[in-house]
Amino acid sequence: MTAHTLLSAAETRIATSRNIEHWQPGLARWDADVLMAHVLQTRPDDADMPTRAISTAQRKRFEVLVDRRLTGEPVSYITGSFTFCGLQLMVRPGVFSPRASSELTVEHAVSRLRRRRGRRLAVDVATGSGAIALAIGARVVGSEVWGIDISPEAARLGRANARKLALGNVRFAVGDMLAALPGQVRGAVGLFTIHPPYVGRREVRTLPVEIRRFEPHSTLTDGSEDGLGLVRRLASDAPSWLRPGGLVMVEIAPYLARATATVLRRAGFGNVRSHRDGLGVTRVVIGQL
Numbered sequence: 508m509t510a511h512t513l514l515s516a517a518e519t520r521i522a523t524s525r526n527i528e529h530w531q532p533g534l535a536r537w538d539a540d541v542l543m544a545h546v547l548q549t550r551p552d553d554a555d556m557p558t559r560a561i562s563t564a565q566r567k568r569f570e571v572l573v574d575r576r577l578t579g580e581p582v583s584y585i586t587g588s589f590t591f592c593g594l595q596l597m598v599r600p601g602v603f604s605p606r607a608s609s610e611l612t613v614e615h616a617v618s619r620l621r622r623r624r625g626r627r628l629a630v631d632v633a634t635g636s637g638a639i640a641l642a643i644g645a646r647v648v649g650s651e652v653w654g655i656d657i658s659p660e661a662a663r664l665g666r667a668n669a670r671k672l673a674l675g676n677v678r679f680a681v682g683d684m685l686a687a688l689p690g691q692v693r694g695a696v697g698l699f700t701i702h703p704p705y706v707g708r709r710e711v712r713t714l715p716v717e718i719r720r721f722e723p724h725s726t727l728t729d730g731s732e733d734g735l736g737l738v739r740r741l742a743s744d745a746p747s748w749l750r751p752g753g754l755v756m757v758e759i760a761p762y763l764a765r766a767t768a769t770v771l772r773r774a775g776f777g778n779v780r781s782h783r784d785g786l787g788v789t790r791v792v793i794g795q796l
């Protein structure tokens with residue numbers, strides 16, 4: 508049997524699972540490809556993969572992984588890894604799995620930080636696995652990046668990812684919002700990024716199973732009605748840590764972009780702009796001190 512037959516069957520099963528959010532065409536096939544690549548120890552975009560002969564043991568292993576996916580379990584938790592901005596990150600249940608949509612935040616952060624002549628200091632708040640912090644640190648020469656999160660498991664995973672990627676310029680700390688930051692960076696931060704838990708507390712139960720059942724509750728909502736509790740806290744606390752002209756970048760769902768811009772303006776930020784991605788999945792709202 509070739510991988511092609513198994514991949515087609517898995518694609519059909521995944522595409523019809525009610526536990527999975529089918530928000531973009533082609534995702535079911537991509538999931539099947541990633542799981543098969545994990546079994547065959549190759550890359551999901553390996554053009555030869557479909558023609559590979561599959562042993563009985565490999566078929567059984569693949570089918571176990573597909574069955575897990577059909578329950579809604581995210582592919583990254585099944586394989587233990589996620590490729591973000593070209594970096595292969597370790598992912599663990601209990602820590603929010605990074606999303607490709609966050610690459611937009613990295614793009615904006617990297618282009619702003621690279622323009623800076625002086626100290627290139629960035630802080631990724633609510634960093635989870637460290638994806639955004641690590642990608643900024645990998646792309647901006649001379650940068651110093653902090654990833655901070657209230658979850659000790661998240662900070663441990665961030666540190667493990669930094670070690671694996673040999674990114675000594677990216678450090679992690681545990682704490683409630685900016686309480687985690689060391690005093691010596693006060694007044695020197697060039698930019699803050701945050702991809703907060705922005706789901707309103709009553710909306711969590713309406714999320715797709717693959718999110719609601721598998722991502723920790725505290726990574727989805729901050730318990731506020733509108734989902735902007737942490738955004739308001741960052742907007743009010745960031746100014747005393749930013750250098751003059753420093754930036755705050757908030758990654759948020761499109762329906763919250765306008766309210767987020769208002770929060771930033773009310774906290775005294777200027778030049779507030781909302782940037783779209785190509786798919787309409789996310790926005791990055793940026794304000795300047």
Ligand SMILES: C[S@@+](CC[C@H](N)C(=O)[O-])C[C@H]1O[C@@H](n2cnc3c(N)ncnc32)[C@H](O)[C@@H]1O
Pocket residue numbers: 603604605606609632633634635636637638639655656657658661682683684701702703704705725726727729
């Ligand atoms: C949506 S996840 C984003 C994770 C990561 N930035 C990413 O994009 O993959 C939100 C993160 O906020 C963290 N968090 C929740 N409340 C927090 C708080 N009060 N202070 C710091 N981090 C918090 C959660 O632990 C979780 O890692």
